[in-house]
Amino acid sequence: MKIETAVTDISVEALKAGDRAEFARLVDLASAPIYRLGLKMLGNPQDAEDVLQNTFLKALQSLGNFEGRSSPLTWLYRIAVNEALMLIRRQKPQVEIAEEPQDGEGDLPTPVQLTDWCCLPESDFLTAESKRALDAAILKLPEKLRVVFLLRDIEGMSIQETSETLNLTETAVKTRLLRARLHLREQLSSYFTDRLAEERVK
């Protein structure tokens, strides 16, 4: 995480003392990744903006309780994840993939799609339709798996940073990450296997 280094320069004391310029600096550094996380978690710009604003408003309110044990960025991500999950639960309480237990327990989903589509021309992966398929696949993940995948594979956090942010054990993070990746692989495989079939009739 490149901004992680910049954020470690942020003075927690200054933040807690009400230094607005220092808070603005933190907002400057962290707003883009927080917005991106909201966008991928919720799937639309309006909700992402709500998550973004609420995250920083809550951060301002709870600065007094921030002990500085984790980095300010981890702290912000934690608030943002909670905001996003709250919004999702308010909007649709049901689980999208019914057979997937939310806590990541139980048997792993057996891979069904077994075609190797990696050989497709690079241009097929870059179309607007492919990008929509990628986004749609993320939104179909149960949110507890989705958030782990986003922090680890999109935001580039380590397993340890992800576990710290989500208050999960590293084992739980690894299990959820594996499940998320298996689900996404399955969905992308069915999408790109169709593209492969089209490519072959050309």
Place this chain on the structure above:
Amino acid sequence: MKHQHEHECSDLLGSISEYVDGSLREELCRELEQHLSECEDCRVVVNTMKKTIELYQTDAPKDGLPADVRQRLYKSLHLEDLPHTLH
């Protein structure tokens, strides 16, 4: 034989995520690679999982916040008067 083979596939499924991250214990790694050399289905699963992750990483937008979103954020936080945030 076929049944036993499938059993091996599902046993090793739990290791492939750490394998693609390069963080799998050496002993398990060898076991998995041995299996991959004999099992095309599992090779496909590993390859397409790697590709899946790679596609998401290249697709992730690295650009900043849209200007209007940024403006509304600073307003809601009453920070719009601070000069260095206005870029």
